[in-house]
Amino acid sequence: xxxxLAQKLVARAADRASVTPGEIVTCKVDLAMVxxxxxxxxxxxxxxxxxxxxxxxxxxxxxTDHYVPEYDEESRKILxxxxxxxKEAGVDNFYDTQGICHVVLPERGHLLPGMxxxxxxxxxxxxxxxxAYMFGIGATEMLGVMVTGEIWLKVPHxxxxxxxxxFARGVxxxxxxxxxxxxxxxxGGQYQAVEYRGxxxxxxxxxxxxxxxxxxxxxxxxxxxxxxxxxxxxxxxRDINIWESDPAAPVLAHHRFDGSxxxxxxxxxxxxxxxxxxxxxxxxxDLAYIGACTGAKLADLRMxxxxxxxxKAKSKLIVAPASLRDxxxxxxxxxxxxxxDAGAELLANSCGMCAGYGAHLLAENAVAIxxxxxxxxxxxxxASAQVYLASPYTVAASAVAGRxxxxxxxxx
Amino acid sequence: MKAWVFGDNIDTDVIAPGRYMKYGxxxxxxxxxxxxxxxxxxxxxxxxxxxxxxxxxAGSSREQAPEALKHLGVAALIAESFAGxxxxxxxxxxxxxxxxxxxxxxxxxxxxxxxxxxxxIVNRTSRDTLDCEPIPPFLIQIVRDGGLLPHLEKRLGR
Numbered sequence: 001x002x003x004x005l006a007q008k009l010v011a012r013a014a015d016r017a018s019v020t021p022g023e024i025v026t027c028k029v030d031l032a033m034v035x036x037x038x039x040x041x042x043x044x045x046x047x048x049x050x051x052x053x054x055x056x057x058x059x060x061x062x063x064t065d066h067y068v069p070e071y072d073e074e075s076r077k078i079l080x081x082x083x084x085x086x087k088e089a090g091v092d093n094f095y096d097t098q099g100i101c102h103v104v105l106p107e108r109g110h111l112l113p114g115m116x117x118x119x120x121x122x123x124x125x126x127x128x129x130x131x132a133y134m135f136g137i138g139a140t141e142m143l144g145v146m147v148t149g150e151i152w153l154k155v156p157h158x159x160x161x162x163x164x165x166x167f168a169r170g171v172x173x174x175x176x177x178x179x180x181x182x183x184x185x186x187x188g189g190q191y192q193a194v195e196y197r198g199x200x201x202x203x204x205x206x207x208x209x210x211x212x213x214x215x216x217x218x219x220x221x222x223x224x225x226x227x228x229x230x231x232x233x234x235x236x237x238r239d240i241n242i243w244e245s246d247p248a249a250p251v252l253a254h255h256r257f258d259g260s261x262x263x264x265x266x267x268x269x270x271x272x273x274x275x276x277x278x279x280x281x282x283x284x285x286d287l288a289y290i291g292a293c294t295g296a297k298l299a300d301l302r303m304x305x306x307x308x309x310x311x312k313a314k315s316k317l318i319v320a321p322a323s324l325r326d327x328x329x330x331x332x333x334x335x336x337x338x339x340x341d342a343g344a345e346l347l348a349n350s351c352g353m354c355a356g357y358g359a360h361l362l363a364e365n366a367v368a369i370x371x372x373x374x375x376x377x378x379x380x381x382x383a384s385a386q387v388y389l390a391s392p393y394t395v396a397a398s399a400v401a402g403r404x405x406x407x408x409x410x411x412x
Numbered sequence: 413m414k415a416w417v418f419g420d421n422i423d424t425d426v427i428a429p430g431r432y433m434k435y436g437x438x439x440x441x442x443x444x445x446x447x448x449x450x451x452x453x454x455x456x457x458x459x460x461x462x463x464x465x466x467x468x469x470a471g472s473s474r475e476q477a478p479e480a481l482k483h484l485g486v487a488a489l490i491a492e493s494f495a496g497x498x499x500x501x502x503x504x505x506x507x508x509x510x511x512x513x514x515x516x517x518x519x520x521x522x523x524x525x526x527x528x529x530x531x532x533i534v535n536r537t538s539r540d541t542l543d544c545e546p547i548p549p550f551l552i553q554i555v556r557d558g559g560l561l562p563h564l565e566k567r568l569g570r
Binding site for chain 2: 038075
């Protein structure tokens with residue numbers, strides 16, 4: 001029987017030959033990732049109440065990113081609990097202040113094609129870029145995984161998003177996702193598996209694929225998936241299995257687009273679904289923010305540099321590279337210097353302003369353009385702040401002009 | 413049970429704003445819904461019901477979103493649809509979430525009765541009966557046990 005990539009991944013984890021969309025199955029978890037906010041500080045008291053231990057500490061990865069850097073009594077306490085708990089629980093896979101979990105996890109080789117994984121964060125579908133079934137769950141459900149090593153799942157249908165042709169220069173994965181979210185809405189993914197296909201997708205480097213799968217959260221899918229291939233192998237620098245949908249496997253919907261015709265997209269306040277082409281905007285900005293798992297990986301920093309080289313930002317420009325390793329690579333190759341020369345202020349390798357957890361918040365009535373994933377009211381600070389979402393190219397071009405600007409005329 | 417009615421795509425940043433996430437649930441709950449309805453947390457009463465449109469709970473995995481509503485005394489959620497991750501969190505915290513295609517027929521302040529097992533809602537104000545999608549039995553059991561934590565406690569015999 002023909003199976004989609006999602007079905008194959010779920011069937012393997014459920015120890016079944018095949019599964020049918022809609023049926024409820026129990027899956028064995030290969031990897032459980034948590035961060036400082038959803039992880040130890042919430043798991044520890046619940047595990048103590050149950051008198052239970054982690055089912056397999058070698059399958060757990062803990063990464064601090066939300067309250068990094070610590071800045072007050074509460075954030076210090078949250079990080080202290082994380083650091084103490086990994087020792088108590090025997091979790092060796094601990095990455096402390098190394099960057100954002102969704103970027104650090106694959107960067108350190110924890111994700112492989114064929115895995116079934118859960119993350120204590122809604123952007124966990126990022127792992128789907130590696131042909132792993134990965135999705136986000138809350139802390140109590142993570143407790144269930146920590147104790148049993150299992151989780152229930154309604155086998156998803158697959159929604160195929162196929163892009164033909166090739167994306168134009170200055171058009172990135174972020175534009176693809178803002179376009180799809182604008183087109184299908186915040187619940188367009190129907191909590192099913194969204195699979196990205198087609199020559200324009202296959203041509204994307206790994207970190208761009210991660211951005212696609214990451215923002216499947218805003219599209220309302222349970223996970224986003226891309227078949228494994230040579231790009232996956234090159235990124236992981238090891239032999240991998242090819243996991244892909246059977247060509248004849250039935251899908252819930254199959255949408256086809258001409259990738260070559262896609263223009264840079266911008267989402268206006270206060271929803272990632274509030275999207276139009278960049279040319280539709282005539283808007284001054286105060287702040288340009290290049291940060292987050294979806295917008296400040298090495299690939300994203302390079303996009304910003306392609307615009308900012310030899311230019312100065314007119315607006316305030318803040319850059320928070322998504323991982324320490326990506327920042328170091330950007331430094332070595334000169335990308336980081338280009339951003340600093342343009343006037344960028346550098347923040348820590350953490351979630352930063354994206355979710356409003358840290359010390360930096362948007363002021364009342366601030367107008368910002370950001371490479372982050374969500375512009376919900378009040379998320380990044382004051383409820384009166386206006387946040388526009390766009391690609392690193394568009395955010396960089398807008399910083400230079402002090403207004404929302406099409407980057408295609410500024411590429412170098 | 414009095415209904416509070418909200419629109420489509422009510423997101424977790426509205427239900428439980430990120431900047432309060434470092435605090436305990438009592439403080440987070442004080443800011444629940446404040447960017448849409450500043451007096452909600454002060455005025456909602458034990459046993460009230462929150463009604464949403466499409467995709468209620470969009471966004472984050474933070475379970476403090478359903479937890480804040482439960483902390484304020486909200487007895488159940490009814491929506492045309494829920495964001496999948498939020499739905500799982502609500503059930504895991506013992507807060508029933510009922511998918512009802514006719515949720516928009518409920519008005520703010522309506523007196524509501526609901527039967528979890530059948531998924532039937534009776535609107536005593538409008539004298540309307542709404543048939544909804546029942547929660548699957550294995551999830552109703554988690555809700556009846558008070559959430560996944562007490563459910564696991566029972567299962568592990570502790």
